[in-house]
Amino acid sequence: MRPIQLGTLAMVLCLAVPAFAQTKSPGTPAAAVDWKAMDRKWLDSEKTGDLNYLEKFFADSYVLVLANGETYTKKEWLGILKGPDRPTILSINPENIQVHQFGNVAILTDHTTIQGHDSKGNNIGGEFNVFRVVIKQDGIWKATGVVMNPDLSKK
């Protein structure tokens, strides 16, 4: 196993050479970001169908992974929210929001409780631990990814 790992690391190190050649982006004073407000605004917009906000808040790279593994791009997900098959979200409450920031990317984790149903009336509610990724583009924080995971400890 060791020779394989060393080989892999050697490849990585070769790739690391150009990486080290890069200059760091100029440091800018970090403006305080109200991550919890961002998280709540995001979810409120999903609930109320504020598509104008979501269109701007979702980066073009946005990808949503639902708890069953179904994956949607920004275009696909906004298309669902705009269309007749949009889910009805009665309530969506994020709790225990935690932030892990790494420069121009931040990972928000939260425990979200959803009550609602899909267009056919099937229950889509539950308790989820959610992994959210936001990136800073041109000075603006945007959502680029979500992975939902059912909180099985609650079952």
Next chain:
Amino acid sequence: MKHAYCLSVTILLIAASGVVALAQAPGRMAGEDVATTVSILDHVWLDAAHNHDGETADWLFAHDFVEIHPGGVLVNKRQQVDMIKDTKLGDIAIQSTDIQVRYASPDVAVLTDTTTIRGTQGESNYSGQYRVMRVFAKQNGRWRAAGAGLARLPTQ
């Protein structure tokens, strides 16, 4: 053996850093292929998990690393590294396919893949397929894994 391994990696890193320091030019990108780099790091990550290689995981994971495991359990870097290096938890076979780099910038990359796991660790049976989102961030000139979220795919 482990000391020799770490020493080799350290020497290579120092050598690479030295070469690159000479090559740096302000405001200029070095044409790094971020997508390729993080795709390889994706495999390094899974190899470390498969081989109980806690040292490589510790090298790869950022200090504030976070992962959501299947079932919704959140773990930090220390917990994840401890799980990886604990041989008593049992072996798991891990393979990733369909790696898609969703976002790449000079200091951030987000990718998704389909990870297939076979085996159990402790009392948890992880066997199955997962849609995984992995986040990488460049810190002090080096790419590190910042976090991952997994969603289990339905059994077919």
